[in-house]
Amino acid sequence: MFGNQTLVVLAGTLFLGITAGIVGTFAVLRRRALMGDVIAHSALPGLCLAFLLFHSRSVLILLPGALASGLLGAITVSLLKRFTALRDDAVQGIVLSVFYGAGIALTRFIQNRYRNESGADLETFIIGRAATMLRADVYQIVVVAAVTATIVMLFYKELKLLSFDEQFCHVQGWSAAGLDILLMVLTAVTVVVGLPAVGVVLTAALLIIPPAAARFWTDRLSRMMIIASVIGGVSGVTGTLLSARFAGLPTGPLIVLTSTLIFILSWLVAPHRGILWKSGHLNDLIPDDGLTNAEGQR
């Protein structure tokens, strides 16, 4: 039914969507939604430096560089917050723009110096190029997804506590800073393996939109995580299929637009929080279990 390459890309975007859904749930709940954006932007200089040092386009060389500088960006955010009077939003903006600026300067330098080689093609990493995903990329994504899911399951209790009551978590003797770093590393790894496929801005979108959509459907963390990863996976697959069907449409943006569509649908029809539910149009569809009051609210 599909070509071999399409299957590879499908598997890649499916697992990317799933892992982004899991990690993103915590980012959204902890009001750190834009950290993914910051990490993605700060990965750029590391990518370029790795290329400059090793003259290789291999993902195994470039991605560790990207991961290192992405994490450096995340650490810089925490340090600036801790040691200056600047607010969260300013600190994130500063780190994002300065690292990204360094990345662009390095890329331009590389392009001008190695004019004949295709070099580290900047645009690939800004908007991504899922169509050229390799089998090795997919293995990487699958490994990251598996490791992320395992770690989140192992630390589920602690992460839940951290997400809803950081102070209580601290009082209970858990290292909030340690758990914070754990989440940061998981976010950075997810962002970095996603970079070649969906690009800087759109990886950040995968971390935010599916969890935000999942939030309409449930009040339970475990369900939210599952729904978010389902939405992420469905968006990944749908986006890939659309881009395979209409040749020439880029995959990454289509994935994001699909998840935006799911977000809007959830906002409309989700029980209790959806617009239609609130306006009362959906009440007739649900059998009266005697739990609703006169205004149709529970």
Add this chain to the structure above:
Amino acid sequence: MIEFCHRGTAALLAARPAIPLQQQTDQLAELLQLPATDVQNAFWTIIVGAVCATCCSLVGCFLLLRRMSLLGDALSHSVLAGIAGIYLLTGRIDPIPMLLGALAAGVLTAVLTQFVHRNAAVPEDSSIGIVFTSLFAFGVVVVSQARHVHLDLDCVLFGDLSFAGVNLYPTFGRLLPESFRTLIPALIITLVFLAIFWKELCLSSFDPTLAVTLGFSAGIMHYALTTVVAIVTVSAMEVVGLLVVAMLIVPPAIARLLTDRLSTMLWLSCGIGTCCTTVGYLAAVRWNSSAAGLSAVVGGILLLTAIVLSPRHGMVERAIRTVRLRIRICAEDVLAGLFRQQERSAAADAVTVSTVDKCHALAGNGLLAGAAIRWLTTRNLLQKNGATMFLTDSGLRYAQSLVRSHRLWEAYLQENFDLPPDHLHDPAEAMEHFIGPGMQQRITEELDAPEADPHGRTIPGA
């Protein structure tokens, strides 16, 4: 050294009439032994960079104060959607509709962000993330389909400051950089906006609640500012691309670290922004790289410098203040210790005498003990006579005041906090260094001029 090539520039430059400005740059070129056109280009690029930095810094200061810094990031991405939308509608690429579309997309981002945040109960940061990434994705999809028309993603995303001084365009009988056509109106709009709404902006930035209570609509100010930011972002993006975020946030943040006054912060950030673009441009010429990117890097370096060296909030300054305070505390411990020693010796009129070693011990024998003793001797509170040390008259008064503070505080704590007697000394030992004459007076009045502290010792210096 500087290599520039761009369409038609040479022809345009050849056609231009000689003006005094050009003579000056020509002279400069001769002085530097560089081609005249290069110096001319560099001159205009630096001017364009300065105008761009000024616009961005002026609005950026208010974004920073209102904690809306990430709005710049969001706007600069969703601008692509505006350009794409206009392309879908008209099928052509004309600068003015594109600008208007970009502007509309910018305002739409702000409106949608608030809408999703309010109506969908999504946290504000997530709501920003959802809106701008979706718009950006839409933009990328449309632009990818528009390859046959020249709609250059690179140009939208990265801009190029290096060419800003090359694209000259005849305006009012002179050759001026093309980007002035959008930057100068943006600068004028920003300045007019600031001049008209200065009071309201200050009020709603520093105390939004008071502003609302006084009848200024928070919503109107928010959207007016957003519109101006969108205008500035769109016109600056032609020059610096997505890195407009850096110019909106970094210079105001540096200025914020250096000053606590809004007016100072505004002009300081304009200066810093100009410095970033100028140095960034020169570095880009030197290393053949992106001027906008290097401007952001220069901003980052300046920010680090400010964090370390800032006169008020800098790390060095804070470290110095801490050490000074610790020296003063050590020195005051010596004085109080000598006073108590005299008290215990019962010979009230005897001059307190001690040895250098004992004084060091009173100061805690640490690294700062020597500095503390010097602090005392230079202020003539303690005098050295051979191996002995003794309090001077002013030292005695100082010490008396300290011990008075200590015992008053103990009395105050016992009166008001019901602490057991053995818990009174330690807090008083810390507080005695910070209780001045005014506070002494107030405690004395509140406790009806106590004679003795809870341990039964006389409170001196009544």
